[in-house]
Structures are given as structure tokens and as C-alpha cells.
Amino acid sequence: MVRRNDERRAALVDAAIEVLAREGARGLTFRAVDTEAAVPAGTASNYFANRDDLLTQAGARVYERLQPDEATIARQRAAGRDRETYAELMRELVGRVASFRTGYLALLELRLEATRRPALRTVLTERVRADVDANVAYHEASGLPGDAMAVKLLILALNWLIVEQLTLPDVFTEAERDRLVAAAVERIVAAE
Numbered sequence: 547m548v549r550r551n552d553e554r555r556a557a558l559v560d561a562a563i564e565v566l567a568r569e570g571a572r573g574l575t576f577r578a579v580d581t582e583a584a585v586p587a588g589t590a591s592n593y594f595a596n597r598d599d600l601l602t603q604a605g606a607r608v609y610e611r612l613q614p615d616e617a618t619i620a621r622q623r624a625a626g627r628d629r630e631t632y633a634e635l636m637r638e639l640v641g642r643v644a645s646f647r648t649g650y651l652a653l654l655e656l657r658l659e660a661t662r663r664p665a666l667r668t669v670l671t672e673r674v675r676a677d678v679d680a681n682v683a684y685h686e687a688s689g690l691p692g693d694a695m696a697v698k699l700l701i702l703a704l705n706w707l708i709v710e711q712l713t714l715p716d717v718f719t720e721a722e723r724d725r726l727v728a729a730a731v732e733r734i735v736a737a738e
Contacts, residue, residue, distance in 0.1 A: 555593050555603075558583050562590075562604040566652035571659040574600065602669050605656045608649040609673055614642060627689045633731040635690075637724055640704055644711050651712060692735035699734045 561583035565574050576590040579600065583589070594600040614622070618638070625631045643650055660667035678701060682694045707726060710717050718726065 551593075554585075554589075556607070558585070558590050558593055559600075559603050559607040562600055563608060563652040564648050566604060566655045567648035571601070571655045574604075576600070598663060598665055601656060601659060601663070601666055604652060605666070605670055605673065608646075608653045608656075609677065611646055611649055612643055618642075623688070627691070629691055629731055629735055629737065632690050632692070632735060633728040636700060636704060636727045636731055640708055640711070640723065640727060643708050647712050650708060654709065690735075691737070696735045700730060703730045703734070 558579055561579045562574060565578045565582050569578065574597070576594070576597075577587060579590040580587050590600065594603065622635055622638075625635065656666065656670060660670045678698060681701065682697050685692070685697045686694070704727065707718075707723060707730075711723060
């Protein structure tokens with residue numbers, strides 16, 4: 547029987563994200579999740595049908611937590627419509643994603659695990675594709691310079707910058723990362 551306490555389920559999924567980030571996909575067990583969530587042994591197995599279900603829900607939860615809050619969206623909508631503003635928005639995005647370090651590292655673990663689990667690959671592919679499409683649609687509605695290709699290229703470039711920042715943080719200084727974001731926008735987004 548799968549339990550329905552949404553608050554407990556969220557706490558268990560958040561614990562799974564922490565376990566994934568710290569121990570990798572192979573370390574993600576129901577017991578490890580129970581320990582991380584500080585709940586009685588056997589609790590996670592009451593909330594998830596199997597390990598694949600837990601992996602899939604952890605992936606979905608990372609994306610939920612990476613979404614900007616309403617204040618950030620409102621500020622972005624009120625911002626200018628030039629490449630300088632675009633670069634600032636991208637710096638903010640890199641900062642927001644990097645500040646959820648365990649979530650992003652868990653997502654990387656899930657992507658690796660998806661190479662071995664077709665069902666997880668399907669779910670992550672659908673989620674990432676929806677995220678790309680949402681970013682393109684938001685961009686097109688925003689009036690910012692550039693096109694859908696520029697958005698996709700920035701996603702690719704900035705994702706690797708985030709990976710670098712989270713896994714090898716001393717490769718680039720914060721100032722270098724800021725300049726790299728500005729250069730990516732400058733070189734990828736065509737001047738209007």
C-alpha cells in the first residue's frame with residue numbers, strides 16, 4: 547500500500563535527493579532515505595512502489611525546487627530587454643541553480659542512472675524537454691533579444707558552467723564565472 551501523506555512524501559523525496567548527491571545512485575536505498583529523513587525504518591517503502599519510483603520522484607522534485615519564485619519572475623518580467631539585462635538574468639539563474647548544490651548533483655546522478663534505466667530515461671527526457679520548451683516559450687514572451695536557438699545554446703553552456711562550479715569550484719573564480727556568463731550571452735545572443 548502506498549501512503550498519501552504529501553508532507554511526509556516530500557520529506558522523503560528531499561532526503562532521497564540528499565542521499566543521491568552524497569552517495570550516488572547506488573547508495574540510494576529505502577534504508578538510507580529513512581535514515582536521512584530521520585523516520586522509522588521501513589517508512590520509505592510505504593511511500594514508494596519501488597526504487598525506480600523513488601528515483602523518478604526525486605528527479606521531479608529537483609525540478610520543482612529549481613523553479614524561480616514569483617518575486618524573481620516578476621522582477622525578471624519588469625527588467626530591461628537588452629543583452630546586458632539578459633546576462634544579469636543568466637547570472638541569477640546560475641546562482642539559483644548552484645545554490646541548490648545537492649539537487650543539481652542528484653540530478654546529475656539521475657542522468658547517469660537513466661543511461662541504465664529506460665523508464666527513468668523516459669521520464670527525465672520528458673522533463674528536460676518540457677523544461678527546454680518552457681524556457682524557450684518564456685524567452686519568446688519576454689521580448690529579450692535572441693531566438694530559440696540562443697536559449698538552447700545558453701542552456702547547454704550554462705549547465706556545464708554549473709557542473710564545473712559544483713564539482714570543481716576552484717577552476718573558475720566567481721568573477722571569472724560572471725565574465726563567462728556575460729561572454730556567453732554576448733556571443734550567443736545576436737544583437738538586435
